[in-house]
Amino acid sequence: MSIKLNKHLLMKNNLELILNTMIPGDSEMPCFTKAVKVETIIKKIKKGKFLFYLKTKEINLNEKRNWENCVKILGNDILETYFTSNSVIRALQSRKKILLGNIKKENMIKLLKKVKYKKKIFRK
């Protein structure tokens, strides 16, 4: 394997680790890399020093400085791409269906009966 390829793989692995640690996912919601391709994020931060750094060594996210740096650099971009990805939109919809399953809505017109026959409250 060429050195260039090795570096690219290291960078990709590092980035995957960072992204999935930042947004880990749960039983209903996908983790970041299941929702968005890593390449999308690479494209977004292409010109920064950050990617170069990720090519040099395995990142240790337990180090406070490393973690804070990742949040600062990636925060806004990953938020935007995660919540506008199709799989997350779908997951949010199915989560909504499950959570609203037991809640019943009353008919609006029925609810309005109490208001409708209230004395007119506007003044001329």
Added chain:
Amino acid sequence: MKREKTDILIIGTGASGAASAWNLSKLNLKITCLEQGPFIDKKKYSFNNVNRETNKFKDFNIDPNQRRFNSDYPINTANSAISIANYNAVGGSTLIYSGHYPRFHPSDFNTKKIDNVGSNWLFNYYDLEKYYNLNDKMVGVSGLTGDPAYPKINNLLPPLDIGYSGNLLAKAFNALGWHWWPSYSAVKKSKKFKKGIRPTAVEIYLNKAVKNGVVIKPNSRVLKIKISSKNIANGVIYLNQNNKKIFLEASIILLAASGIGTPRILFNSSNKKFPNGLANTSGQLGKNLMLHPLGYVEGHFNKFLATNEGAEGCALYSHEFYETNKKRGFKRGYTIQLLKSPGPIESFHYLKKFNKIKFGKFFLKDFFNYFGRTIPLAIICEDLPDKNNYVELDHKNKDSNGMPGIKVNYKLSKNTKKMLSHGIKQCKKLFKKAGAKNTVAFGPVRNTGWHLVGTAKMGTSKKNSVVNKFGQCHDVSNLFIVDSSIFPSSSGVNIASTVQAVSLMISDYIKKNLTKLINK
């Protein structure tokens, strides 16, 4: 300087300019609209654009000082409790409005007579009703007839769903015996588009006006209105999209640049005869700025209520506290509006501001504790006119063409502070009744200066007002103001519906008096 000619010139293509453009387009005259902003593709500002939420932080940011586009002008709000929100493009701020479309109350036109505050309008609700109805028809307003807070409003499209949060709050309103009603909304239900279709001034009026022959010139900024020795406006100097100065001659000029943009143009048009601003013999130009101070109360619930979905601006509202009640300790009143909670990205930023969310292990847990479980209520306070709240030219901050920006000087009155505090207390009471686990409240919210009212008020005399009841400048008889700057009072509701109804009324007056006006 190159010269052009038109019969009627309209400055600004937002809610008011568009309505007049359409109404006048039926005449066999040459009508030109100048708009300092660009023409923007409908898909970009649609409710259903997948990037709508992120765009709010970028191209469609409501704050012109953050956008800083060439089409924007600086608005200095360092001396104001509320910052200004607007949008400069063909269609104006309707490109980013929520589409909440209530009418003013009959009492809003008579605040002086009824409550001894502010000033009366020179016409009343019933004079304007015909234009409200016409505008509702053009817009396609959704709502429900029978609201006890208003005279009867007919011909509405089916109301929008009030959602799970609306349902929950409606029960709480009923339990307290308070008024509520599903909102009037310029949003049509649609099977194809989940969030409904919200027309802007472009789709409601401008497209139709263009079909009738109206010419719209985007990226064209008016520098100055020129008048003759007989105090007749004879045209404007504007910069076209290639930054070339052009003199556009016109027989009638309509100003429709909002409560901030209109006084700015008039101040910038000062001359020897009118050294303090064109049409400003009264000295009232720029004064009496009213902004609808907004209080915010948020109720947190244990159960998920999909509060992030539903009507964009307002699902339901209450006018229980709209009219004056001596016991409350303040004059006039406010609307309580049920809003939808922010989308995921805005929710994250909001939580982050209060240090309630971090990336990492608990990201989704923290996120879902808030998202869809929080009901926001807005308290829209009626602002009273005050000569100490005013706008003036800001010579230190200039736009991309070197024209002075505008400075806003605005303080909250004691009356408004009491109103806000009362509103917050009542909303908390409502949330308690609805079973909220806790509430968060604050006000006034700073970046909510949407409704810019009162800076060129109407009145009977040029001693105390800028325009007459038909928006006609006392000083310059062929110069009309058709936007919200002429309103003598602000009401406690969103103004779009009244802005357009008034604009239609004024343009009808122009149509009826055309010969007289053109021959001056």
